[in-house]
Every structure is written in structure tokens, then in C-alpha cells.
Amino acid sequence: MKNLGQMMRQAQEMQAKMAELQEQLAATEITGVAGGGMVQVTSNGKGEMRAVKIDPALVDPNEVAVLEDLIVAAANDARAKAEAASAEHMRELTGGLSLPPGFKLPF
DSSP states (O other): OOHHHHHHHHHHHHHHHHHHHHHHHHHEEEEEEEETTEEEEEEEEOOOOOEEOOOOOOOGGGGGHHHHHHHHHHHHHHHHHHHHHHHHHHHHHTOOOOTTTTOOOOO
């Protein structure tokens, strides 16, 4: 039973670290760019969009489709960066613990 108690304690510590990690990710800002930096999307580590910046030179009523594509590209870039940062933090937290494919933490 001593091992069970130790495992439970470790699980509680891991849960506390996970909560702390989620708070850190929510406070982390990541900026994705497109169009050579003319469109920037800033999101937090959870992937929630916080801001969009568009170079005024891109604002042309005849080029709306290009601007829309650049916003999507910048948002996707920010999301990919947030996922990479989250995965790195999780690797640090779990000590390199291998998880089955498709299994993500936090649940």
C-alpha cells in the first residue's frame, strides 16, 4: 500500500503542475504572421485569438480575398506555435513520458 500512497501523491502533484501549466499557457502570447509580417494574429497559449494587426497598405477593397487568406494563414501560424509551445511544456512536465498517439494532456 505504500506504493499506492506514493502514486496518489505523485498524481496530485502532477495535477497541480498541470493546472499551473494551463495558467501559464493562458498568459503566454504568441504571434503568428503572414504576408511577410503585414498581417499578424496574436493568441494566447490556449489558441484564443487576442489581436489582429493589418498593415494599412493591404487594405484594398479589390483585394479583400487576399487579406482574408492572410488573416487565416496568420491565425493558423499562431495556433501552430501555441500547440508547439504547449507540447514542449507538457514534455517538461511529464519528464518525457511517451503518450499513445492521439492522446493529449490535459484531457
